[in-house]
Amino acid sequence: MLEAKGLKKSFGNIQATDDVSVEFGQEEGELVFIVGPNGAGKSTLINLLTGLLEPDEGSVVLDGEEITGLRPDERVHKGLVRSFQVVKVFEEMTVRENIRTAILIKEQMTGGWTPSSFFGGLFSLADEHEEVEGKIDDLIEQFRLEDAAETVADELPHGDRKLLDVAMSFALDPNYLLLDEPTSGVSAQETDYVIETIVEVSEQQNVTTVTIEHDMDLVKGYADRVIALHQGSVHGEGPPSMLETDQELRRLLLGVEE
Amino acid sequence: MVLGTPLTIGDLLQPERFITQTINGLQAGFVLFLIASGLTVILGILDVLNLAHGELYALGAFIASSVGGYIVGTGANAIVSPPSGFDPVSSFAFVGVLILIALITALIMVPIGAIVETTLIRPIYERSQVYQLVLTFAILLIIADIVTLVWGSDPQQLAFSTKQAVNDIPSFELVGLGNIPTLVLMVILVSLGLGVALFWFFGRTKTGRIIRATAIDREMATALGVSTDRTFTLVFALGSFLAGFAGAMQFVITRAQTGMGEQALVLSFVVIVVGGLGSLRGAVVGAVVVGVLQNWMIVINPDFQTAAPFAVMVLILLVKPEGLFGTWGERT
Amino acid sequence: MTPGLSREDGQLKIRIMKGLELTPLRLVLLLAGIGFLFLLPAIARNTGNLPIRVRPIYRGMVLGLAAVGLNFLLRHADLTSFGHAAFFGTAAYTVAIMVQIFDIQSAVVLMAVAVVAATLMAALVGYFTLPHEGLYFALVTLAFGQLAFSIPVGISELGGTDGLNALTGASGVPIGEQYPRLGGLFFNGQEVPNTILFWVTIVIVVISLLVMYRLIRSPFGSALDAIGQQRTRARFLGLPVKRYVWAAFIISGIYGGIAGALYALFFSTSIDPGSTLQVFVSGDILYIAILGGFKTLTGPFIGGIVFETLSNVASDVVITGPAGETEVGRLITGAVLLVIVFGFPSGIVGSLKPGGRVYEAGRTLIRNPSVVGPWSRQAGRGVVDAGRRAVKNVRILIMGVK
Numbered sequence: 001m002l003e004a005k006g007l008k009k010s011f012g013n014i015q016a017t018d019d020v021s022v023e024f025g026q027e028e029g030e031l032v033f034i035v036g037p038n039g040a041g042k043s044t045l046i047n048l049l050t051g052l053l054e055p056d057e058g059s060v061v062l063d064g065e066e067i068t069g070l071r072p073d074e075r076v077h078k079g080l081v082r083s084f085q086v087v088k089v090f091e092e093m094t095v096r097e098n099i100r101t102a103i104l105i106k107e108q109m110t111g112g113w114t115p116s117s118f119f120g121g122l123f124s125l126a127d128e129h130e131e132v133e134g135k136i137d138d139l140i141e142q143f144r145l146e147d148a149a150e151t152v153a154d155e156l157p158h159g160d161r162k163l164l165d166v167a168m169s170f171a172l173d174p175n176y177l178l179l180d181e182p183t184s185g186v187s188a189q190e191t192d193y194v195i196e197t198i199v200e201v202s203e204q205q206n207v208t209t210v211t212i213e214h215d216m217d218l219v220k221g222y223a224d225r226v227i228a229l230h231q232g233s234v235h236g237e238g239p240p241s242m243l244e245t246d247q248e249l250r251r252l253l254l255g256v257e258e
Numbered sequence: 259m260v261l262g263t264p265l266t267i268g269d270l271l272q273p274e275r276f277i278t279q280t281i282n283g284l285q286a287g288f289v290l291f292l293i294a295s296g297l298t299v300i301l302g303i304l305d306v307l308n309l310a311h312g313e314l315y316a317l318g319a320f321i322a323s324s325v326g327g328y329i330v331g332t333g334a335n336a337i338v339s340p341p342s343g344f345d346p347v348s349s350f351a352f353v354g355v356l357i358l359i360a361l362i363t364a365l366i367m368v369p370i371g372a373i374v375e376t377t378l379i380r381p382i383y384e385r386s387q388v389y390q391l392v393l394t395f396a397i398l399l400i401i402a403d404i405v406t407l408v409w410g411s412d413p414q415q416l417a418f419s420t421k422q423a424v425n426d427i428p429s430f431e432l433v434g435l436g437n438i439p440t441l442v443l444m445v446i447l448v449s450l451g452l453g454v455a456l457f458w459f460f461g462r463t464k465t466g467r468i469i470r471a472t473a474i475d476r477e478m479a480t481a482l483g484v485s486t487d488r489t490f491t492l493v494f495a496l497g498s499f500l501a502g503f504a505g506a507m508q509f510v511i512t513r514a515q516t517g518m519g520e521q522a523l524v525l526s527f528v529v530i531v532v533g534g535l536g537s538l539r540g541a542v543v544g545a546v547v548v549g550v551l552q553n554w555m556i557v558i559n560p561d562f563q564t565a566a567p568f569a570v571m572v573l574i575l576l577v578k579p580e581g582l583f584g585t586w587g588e589r590t
Numbered sequence: 591m592t593p594g595l596s597r598e599d600g601q602l603k604i605r606i607m608k609g610l611e612l613t614p615l616r617l618v619l620l621l622a623g624i625g626f627l628f629l630l631p632a633i634a635r636n637t638g639n640l641p642i643r644v645r646p647i648y649r650g651m652v653l654g655l656a657a658v659g660l661n662f663l664l665r666h667a668d669l670t671s672f673g674h675a676a677f678f679g680t681a682a683y684t685v686a687i688m689v690q691i692f693d694i695q696s697a698v699v700l701m702a703v704a705v706v707a708a709t710l711m712a713a714l715v716g717y718f719t720l721p722h723e724g725l726y727f728a729l730v731t732l733a734f735g736q737l738a739f740s741i742p743v744g745i746s747e748l749g750g751t752d753g754l755n756a757l758t759g760a761s762g763v764p765i766g767e768q769y770p771r772l773g774g775l776f777f778n779g780q781e782v783p784n785t786i787l788f789w790v791t792i793v794i795v796v797i798s799l800l801v802m803y804r805l806i807r808s809p810f811g812s813a814l815d816a817i818g819q820q821r822t823r824a825r826f827l828g829l830p831v832k833r834y835v836w837a838a839f840i841i842s843g844i845y846g847g848i849a850g851a852l853y854a855l856f857f858s859t860s861i862d863p864g865s866t867l868q869v870f871v872s873g874d875i876l877y878i879a880i881l882g883g884f885k886t887l888t889g890p891f892i893g894g895i896v897f898e899t900l901s902n903v904a905s906d907v908v909i910t911g912p913a914g915e916t917e918v919g920r921l922i923t924g925a926v927l928l929v930i931v932f933g934f935p936s937g938i939v940g941s942l943k944p945g946g947r948v949y950e951a952g953r954t955l956i957r958n959p960s961v962v963g964p965w966s967r968q969a970g971r972g973v974v975d976a977g978r979r980a981v982k983n984v985r986i987l988i989m990g991v992k
Contacts, residue, residue: 050826076828088823090816101816102827108809109828118837121809125609172827307725377980382931387724388670392880393931395873399924403916410913520869524736527729535726561744568737572718575730579721 302536318505534584654894659845712843753862
């Protein structure tokens with residue numbers, strides 16, 4: 001289980017995260033969606049959970065272990081992985097090379113960083129195993145990137161870049177996966193496919209997945225649980241039907257007038 | 259870069275020395291501020307580390323030597339002769355002439371800077387940062403040799419009588435610090451004035467705010483109709499103006515000499531690290547700290563004069579790596 | 591994985607060591623290059639008029655080695671160090687101090703301690719640069735480079751601006767045996783020991799390049815590439831980014847240290863701040879890497895040799911200007927740099943490799959010599975266009991857009 005306990009974070013006068021306590025993955029493989037208007041603090045919450053930001057107060061607990069002080073890379077070793085709203089991939093590498101890099105780093109870092117693994121890595125050669133290639137092929141297939149496999153990342157269309165970002169996250173065999181708006185900027189047809197793939201792979205590998213999403217239909221279609229944020233704090237938590245029943249939430253999210 | 263007379267051990271015990279060196283330090287600091295402010299603004303807005311900035315300063319100093327030589331002369335053919343002895347009207351008028359020399363020099367530097375930016379620097383904005391560093395370094399080398407080519411390798415300075423014309427004006431004598439030349443006060447006041455003007459420009463004028471907007475979000479500024487090309491050229495020209503003015507001040511108060519550019523450049527870097535990237539306020543604080551510290555070192559331990567600013571820099575890097583007024587990823 | 595032959599993609603390849611396989615052509619070129627270097631001292635002795643001199647080429651080799659170190663950071667981690675002279679100079683000064691003040695003569699000991707000193711310096715400076723990237727990183731490295739420069743300048747025991755000699759030991763050492771030595775061979779600046787040192791340096795350089803080759807191909811090297819291309823992503827894939835960058839920085843400093851120690855052994859009377867620690871030395875090292883081609887392995891090294899040879903020639907060029915006859919070596923260097931940045935950004939080796947500008951142009955030319963005509967016209971038009979654009983820019987500046 002991944003827990004946020006009383007997280008608070010402010011930037012100057014803005015309280016971006018205001019005493020947020022939530023938990024994910026009490027049921028393994030849970031699919032949680034985080035919703036809320038812009039500026040609600042959704043990305044900030046992910047940044048706090050993954051270590052990109054340090055909370056002013058509060059703590060983050062992963063599988064019973066307090067990880068608030070850990071660096072982001074250390075959290076990855078413990079199975080906490082994320083993707084980015086603004087795509088971050090290795091621009092000069094092809095899709096295949098990007099995914100391979102993710103897998104190789106995972107292999108290198110299994111068990112965390114130790115001096116012996118580091119110095120060992122200095123002079124050994126990054127050989128290509130067949131299993132690694134096989135895994136890359138699987139991921140490319142799952143995310144429908146076959147046509148783009150040999151294309152350099154900075155030449156990819158936006159939708160493929162998003163898929164690559166998510167694919168790389170899955171390549172790390174995460175236990176918990178936090179996705180920051182994986183469908184933003186993606187075309188309507190592809191959006192369905194992106195979320196479908198994410199859900200499918202998550203279920204296959206029993207990954208607790210937390211997704212920030214704006215498209216309510218998608219949320220209603222796939223979520224096990226929905227968490228709504230507003231102005232830095234949790235407005236409400238519940239099953240996807242909450243989106244229909246909670247009028248105030250509907251107003252906030254959809255601007256629906258009564 | 260620094261003023262001050264060598265001291266004996268007996269002088270160490272006199273607080274007067276510290277006051278003298280503090281004032282000298284302020285002067286050096288303000289001149290350094292003019293240089294560093296241009297550098298930090300160019301860095302913050304154009305994202306260019308202008309390694310040639312020190313040479314622009316040196317170029318300013320040497321251009322001032324020619325302009326100054328023409329106007330007030332180093333010999334007989336002066337347009338304006340320095341008054342001998344103190345006379346309220348002509349002495350202050352003469353101060354005005356010196357300031358005019360600096361202004362003319364700085365204005366000459368404006369088109370130079372603009373041409374450098376448009377022809378050499380603009381084409382590499384989109385390219386990998388390493389090329390930018392190599393390019394500005396190349397400009398440094400070229401300007402350095404051009405200076406030597408045109409003016410030679412001997413230092414240039416104003417005649418003693420010319421400097422004395424200002425120093426005859428009573429200033430520090432009135433507060434019992436007679437050994438500080440009035441030129442120091444002049445440079446402090448003029449640089450301070452220019453600094454205030456700079457802050458006013460960025461804080462209050464429309465152009466200044468447009469420049470800051472461009473720095474924060476280039477695309478947005480373009481969408482609002484701002485020509486980023488023109489803005490960048492303007493900023494670089496402004497930096498050249500400031501560097502040239504500082505060079506002229508330095509020429510007036512001491513001399514123009516080879517190697518002054520390199521020294522100024524490195525100290526400017528220290529100022530930026532201490533003060534924070536792209537921050538004018540930080541540049542003021544950093545420059546004053548560096549200037550005063552170096553001049554105090556003349557009293558305390560001359561051997562560490564060169565190294566002292568670096569000690570402060572290391573301290574800041576340890577305690578607040580983004581600089582006193584710097585914030586990661588923010589501009590002026 | 592012993593040396594041997596193998597066939598790959600239908601092409602015969604010769605394996606030199608694990609992971610390094612060359613086509614016969616490449617191997618021949620490599621051996622020819624190394625052989626040429628070994629023969630250089632003899633060639634220099636016998637060609638009075640050509641600008642081939644052992645001293646500048648040696649300086650080029652060691653600066654080139656330092657540039658290879660710098661390139662490790664630049665090419666892979668995308669970090670431009672503008673203070674590499676700090677490691678070069680630290681090593682050189684350590685040699686001088688040990689000879690002059692501590693009477694140590696064994697070249698092996700001198701080198702070992704000097705490299706350790708440079709490594710410590712790199713660890714220290716590297717630590718301070720960790721929070722930074724990009725231009726700020728360059729700025730901090732430059733500032734530390736100047737800090738290193740200011741230390742011997744300010745301390746008279748370290749020779750001040752005149753520097754130290756790695757020659758004279760303290761009293762008690764017999765005259766004639768005051769030099770660093772390797773076994774019974776004294777590096778006293780004479781032709782024979784210089785030549786031996788030259789050859790030893792070539793061997794050290796080749797080994798260093800092979801080591802670098804392995805480093806680049808290792809998981810560590812791939813991790814650095816990832817860090818250089820997208821640092822945040824690398825961090826969130828599980829890489830302890832700062833540690834890796836620090837390690838890479840130290841490795842690049844070690845190369846600078848080896849280079850500095852070799853420099854001190856050869857140029858024992860020129861160990862002064864201006865030649866080993868000044869910002870211009872750091873600039874030279876960076877410039878050498880770009881000149882040779884920073885996207886290649888051997889580029890920086892070759893850049894070093896070319897650079898020093900050209901410098902040697904350029905330093906004699908004199909122009910008569912308003913101030914009389916002036917040496918314009920820096921002007922020429924600056925101009926060459928501009929040509930590289932605008933015309934040949936991949937450097938010498940980069941342009942000569944397949945895919946590089948000069949290589950591809952050469953192939954086109956061989957296939958179709960008549961292409962010279964259109965090329966010349968294109969070049970001419972390019973110059974005219976550039977001139978027109980410059981004039982237009984100046985007009986816009988002065989008169990605003992009309």
